[in-house]
Amino acid sequence: MTIALDEQRVEEFAGRVFGLYSDGMLTFMVDIGYRTGLFEAAADGSSLTSGELAARAGLSERYVREWLGALTSAGIFTYSDGTYSLPAEHAACLTGAGAENLAVLAQLTTHLGKHVHEVADAFRTGGGVPYSAFRPEFTGVMDSLSRGIYDQHLVSSYVPLVPGLRERLVAGCRLADVGCGSGHALVVLAREFPASVFVGYDISAEAIAVAREEALGLPNVRFEVCDAAALAVDTPFDLIMTFDAIHDQADPAGALRAIHSALAPDGTYLMAEPAASSNLEDNIGNPMAGFLYSVSTLHCLTVSLAEGGAGLGTAWGEQLARTMLSDAGFGQAVRHDAPGDPSNAVFVVSRESKANGG
Structure with missing residues (x-):
């Protein structure tokens, strides 16, 4: 025909x-x-x-x-x-050094392009390209992408998204960053709030080494190599935050449960993730959607599938995120636009659901 x-x-x-x-x-x-x-x-x-x-x-x-x-x-x-x-x-x-400098994003394309042949092989054979194949360069790329945002917006715009957090940080509380990468976010917070204690966790030993180097001289921050899904703490945290760290986990549900368990009963979780719908039809017309799905194919999806993981993908979306937060035991999340980052959304959620007395 x-x-x-x-x-x-x-x-x-x-x-x-x-x-x-x-x-x-x-x-x-x-x-x-x-x-x-x-x-x-x-x-x-x-x-x-x-x-x-x-x-x-x-x-x-x-x-x-x-x-x-x-x-x-x-x-x-x-x-x-x-x-x-x-x-x-x-x-x-x-x-410039601020979040407005879009030139830093070009590094992501350059870096991911080096692995196109490996991802194409995974299309044929299944599995994926492991996270280790992208390191250590990936750590530096992500640091470049986020550093300006943290410097410009973390204290002034992200902290106020959690009611009462600034006051608790000034008085002294415990805060963790899970999937902290090079740790710059915690360095910024540790300098601003010396009475509080900050702990960063990341699966990459190279990233943790970079974080420890930058944090030299700051007694209130430390970093540990740890898989998010295996997170276990002796002393709970008042706040745990993650920045684009859940959707590419091999076991994202396990990571959310571990974060929930590591929080104090009145603790809060701040989760920054790509601003997308879980439904493709809702993302058509979103100017960021093609970028998100492409980055997912070349990195976020494949590093999860390489470990036999869930393979949520970068555009796992708000609907699925809310369902998984609820399944992990959290309350109802409040969504915010991510300060300085139009590609992301921020979800703020209490540890205890209303059903559990939160």
């Missing part, structure tokens, strides 16, 4: 496909600009020749000129009479 094709639609879709490939290549150019300091060197908006920009950044002019060709033709830089400039509005999105 021959299907009649709408040639205009064919051409339009072919253009979109090529646009995907072009944007994919440009992502590598953004990564190079971030790694080499080229965006920072051009951030003042002045018009520069390729040689002048290369001199500012201490780089090879020929490479810089080719890089500028890519980013100028893509509309990131402007060009006139042999000089290039980075508009202030573009620099605001590509420079």
